[in-house]
Amino acid sequence: MKKRIWMRAWVMAAAVLGAAALGGCSQSETQGTASQDSGSQEETSAADGQQDLLAQIQEKGFVTIAMEGTWAPWTYHDENDNLVGYDVEVGQRIAQGLGVEADFIEGEWDGLLAGLDSGRYDMMINGVDITEEREKAYDFSEPYAYNRMAVIVRGDYDEIQTMEDLAGKHTANTISSTYAETAEQYGAEVTGVDDLNQTFELLLSGRIDATLNSEVTFYDYMKAHPDANIKIAVLADNASEVGIPFRKGEETASLREAVNEILDEMRESGELSELSVKYFGTDISQAE
Numbered sequence: 001m002k003k004r005i006w007m008r009a010w011v012m013a014a015a016v017l018g019a020a021a022l023g024g025c026s027q028s029e030t031q032g033t034a035s036q037d038s039g040s041q042e043e044t045s046a047a048d049g050q051q052d053l054l055a056q057i058q059e060k061g062f063v064t065i066a067m068e069g070t071w072a073p074w075t076y077h078d079e080n081d082n083l084v085g086y087d088v089e090v091g092q093r094i095a096q097g098l099g100v101e102a103d104f105i106e107g108e109w110d111g112l113l114a115g116l117d118s119g120r121y122d123m124m125i126n127g128v129d130i131t132e133e134r135e136k137a138y139d140f141s142e143p144y145a146y147n148r149m150a151v152i153v154r155g156d157y158d159e160i161q162t163m164e165d166l167a168g169k170h171t172a173n174t175i176s177s178t179y180a181e182t183a184e185q186y187g188a189e190v191t192g193v194d195d196l197n198q199t200f201e202l203l204l205s206g207r208i209d210a211t212l213n214s215e216v217t218f219y220d221y222m223k224a225h226p227d228a229n230i231k232i233a234v235l236a237d238n239a240s241e242v243g244i245p246f247r248k249g250e251e252t253a254s255l256r257e258a259v260n261e262i263l264d265e266m267r268e269s270g271e272l273s274e275l276s277v278k279y280f281g282t283d284i285s286q287a288e
Helices: 002-030 035-049 053-060 086-096 109-118 130-137 178-184 196-204 215-226 249-267 271-280
Strands: 060-065 099-105 138-140 145-147 149-154 170-173 189-192 211-216 230-237 239-244 246-247
Touching: 002 149, 035 060, 035 145, 053 086, 053 249, 060 109, 060 215, 086 196, 086 249, 086 271, 109 246, 130 138, 138 249, 149 178, 149 196, 149 215, 170 178, 170 196, 170 211, 178 211, 196 211, 196 215, 196 230, 211 215, 215 230, 246 249, 249 271
Parallel strands: 060 099, 170 189
Antiparallel strands: 138 246, 145 239, 149 211, 149 230
């Protein structure tokens, strides 16, 4: 599936470049009148080259959405290896609202952010917390979920009672995630991992002391592994806001506005609440 998507993206890019080249040739042949007209046409050509992302998406007929595919219940594979989850259905609904198909590209966390930066992906829907640091690098949609952070430890481990107790402890998370950054802020030594399953393997084997993750992820893991010897040691008082990051700039402004309108419709109709209960067992679409 990934190969097909990249081939299509390459073909589309080649077509756009070819069209731009032809457009430039046509202008040079038909210009040659007043210098004012020349300047006007150059401005039009530049504007065409900076066509906003929403127009590009609707022209090609699909929106490329990046996600991990390994973080239940946000985005994961079911017993039939189908990509499912809260963020998958949110992404499908956004694509429907835009009048296009949804193409999901799976990858590791850091690669998703790098792909968003470089323009390989149109947006990233993967339970991304909105933080001050990330807002410097990306423009976010309105929050579509609210997430409380939990410090998860083995059931027989009692050395962590507060966030300050993370100092000097060993934790594991995907590098550059909010959870890894928070653990480091409190003085923990963070081991980088590829996915959630690897994190819990390290925790249960005693190779790390704790991991930070979302409260709902813990309950989802316990639902699938009811005998797992883990518990929540610390639970954050306040919930973080979860949004959809876009590349910064005017190029993504109209897409971001359209996505916000779709999210508003889903919130007002109760669709976001229904999806939350379906995947998390509780409504995480509301701040409270």
